Amino acid sequence: MKKYKIVTLGCKVNSYESEALALMLEERGYLPSPKDGIADVCLINTCSVTSRSDAKSRQRIRHLIRENPGTIMIVMGCYSQLNYQDIARIEGVSIIIGTNHRSSIPKLIKEYEETNTQIIKVDDSKEFSEYENLSVIKYSDNTRAYVKIQDGCDNYCSYCIIPYTRGRVKSRNKDSVLNEINSLVKNGYKEIVLTGIHTGGYGLDFDDYSFGDLLKDIVNEVKDLKRLRISSIEVHEITDEIIELMATTRVIVDHLHIPLQSGSNNVLRRMNRKYDKDYIIARLKKIRDNFKDIAITTDVIVGFPGESDEEFEETVDTINKIGFDAIHVFPFSSRKGTPASKMSGQVTSKIKKERVNKLLEISKQANYEYANRFIGSEREVLFETVDSKGKLKGHTTNYLIVKVDGDKSLIGQIKNVLIKGFDKDSKDNELLGEIIHE
Numbered sequence: 001m002k003k004y005k006i007v008t009l010g011c012k013v014n015s016y017e018s019e020a021l022a023l024m025l026e027e028r029g030y031l032p033s034p035k036d037g038i039a040d041v042c043l044i045n046t047c048s049v050t051s052r053s054d055a056k057s058r059q060r061i062r063h064l065i066r067e068n069p070g071t072i073m074i075v076m077g078c079y080s081q082l083n084y085q086d087i088a089r090i091e092g093v094s095i096i097i098g099t100n101h102r103s104s105i106p107k108l109i110k111e112y113e114e115t116n117t118q119i120i121k122v123d124d125s126k127e128f129s130e131y132e133n134l135s136v137i138k139y140s141d142n143t144r145a146y147v148k149i150q151d152g153c154d155n156y157c158s159y160c161i162i163p164y165t166r167g168r169v170k171s172r173n174k175d176s177v178l179n180e181i182n183s184l185v186k187n188g189y190k191e192i193v194l195t196g197i198h199t200g201g202y203g204l205d206f207d208d209y210s211f212g213d214l215l216k217d218i219v220n221e222v223k224d225l226k227r228l229r230i231s232s233i234e235v236h237e238i239t240d241e242i243i244e245l246m247a248t249t250r251v252i253v254d255h256l257h258i259p260l261q262s263g264s265n266n267v268l269r270r271m272n273r274k275y276d277k278d279y280i281i282a283r284l285k286k287i288r289d290n291f292k293d294i295a296i297t298t299d300v301i302v303g304f305p306g307e308s309d310e311e312f313e314e315t316v317d318t319i320n321k322i323g324f325d326a327i328h329v330f331p332f333s334s335r336k337g338t339p340a341s342k343m344s345g346q347v348t349s350k351i352k353k354e355r356v357n358k359l360l361e362i363s364k365q366a367n368y369e370y371a372n373r374f375i376g377s378e379r380e381v382l383f384e385t386v387d388s389k390g391k392l393k394g395h396t397t398n399y400l401i402v403k404v405d406g407d408k409s410l411i412g413q414i415k416n417v418l419i420k421g422f423d424k425d426s427k428d429n430e431l432l433g434e435i436i437h438e
């Protein structure tokens with residue numbers, strides 16, 4: 001039996017694609033290779049979101065070739081889409097694709113076995129306009145399943161390389177999404193996370209079917225789905241229709257991840273974001289008015305070119321006005337080929353670090369206050385793992401981490417839990433609770 005190894009770098013979309021490729025190889029008789037074994041086929045799904053991701057992609061390709069002598073080395077993903085010529089020069093690389101042609105991989109392996117000649121199959125990302133259908137019906141080690149619903153992005157934020165690696169929005173056919181979710185639910189998954197490169201951009205390439213329509217169809221047509229989570233959504237994509245739907249169903253969870261990126265109007269303009277601070281403040285107020293317990297989390301980039309002390313303080317002020325429940329903070333990383341890389345006023349690493357730390361402090365405090373509100377209340381927890389002290393650990397719908405005493409057979413199940421307090425040993429505001437036995 002031939003063995004394969006897959007290394008995945010980057011985001012959940014890459015994880016989804018790697019799971020689909022694992023399934024494709026297993027259907028053709030391949031088995032997963034043990035970690036320290038030598039694989040006949042190695043596949044790396046690369047990432048290019050920062051220059052560090054590029055370096056890591058190169059390093060892992062070389063490592064895989066070294067550790068698996070004679071392997072058929074396949075490189076795919078965002079880094080190879082843009083840098084396939086550099087990758088082709090690495091000795092031992094057999095097949096290179098970019099962010100398309102994933103479903104041809106079994107055919108390409110056969111071709112390589114016959115010719116023993118390096119294959120490069122990378123198209124211009126502007127030229128592929130169809131969603132490439134892949135399918136995942138089970139995950140190797142997860143209680144929540146990610147379902148990819150679209151690829152690409154039309155937003156062209158000035159700092160982001162993704163529209164150049166993934167091309168324009170390409171949405172997945174509704175029936176294909178529903179079939180996959182139905183299969184995953186039948187296979188026992190309680191929580192589905194809709195994911196994509198720009199998830200809320202789903203349907204932009206369709207004439208008469210929107211992201212809101214898809215949410216409605218999933219909620220109405222998938223029986224026994226307990227939780228539906230949206231990995232990330234831009235503020236202007238949460239339409240009144242989606243807010244109304246969320247108010248009428250318990251399936252869509254009370255957690256939204258809405259990227260802010262900056263709270264300064266000037267910086268938002270330079271970033272080519274599609275809103276200003278007044279819009280996002282008002283919209284998020286409306287969401288909070290409708291759902292009192294909802295968790296709203298965000299991403300913020302600090303040290304964007306030209307970000308002055310005043311502009312950073314404006315961001316802090318916007319964050320305080322909105323009151324996010326957790327903030328993922330990223331120092332600006334210049335990506336060659338993007339408009340932001342050519343902007344003047346690059347901010348020093350020292351200043352970026354200070355700004356990162358300031359926002360992380362705000363995030364920590366906000367997250368503590370949010371979690372604290374739920375002490376003494378009952379919440380449903382989906383158990384996912386056992387922690388180092390033997391406690392069962394999982395998430396509530398609003399993404400609080402809760403730990404209880406319980407048998408590991410409960411992994412993958414949802415139970416009602418009385419939240420009793422913070423786990424004093426945890427730095428991440430994890431909570432302790434007790435399963436309520438009805």
Ligand code: SF4
Binds near residue numbers: 197
């Ligand atoms: S919305 Fe902006 S940040 Fe997100 S993938 Fe598109 S261009 Fe990049």
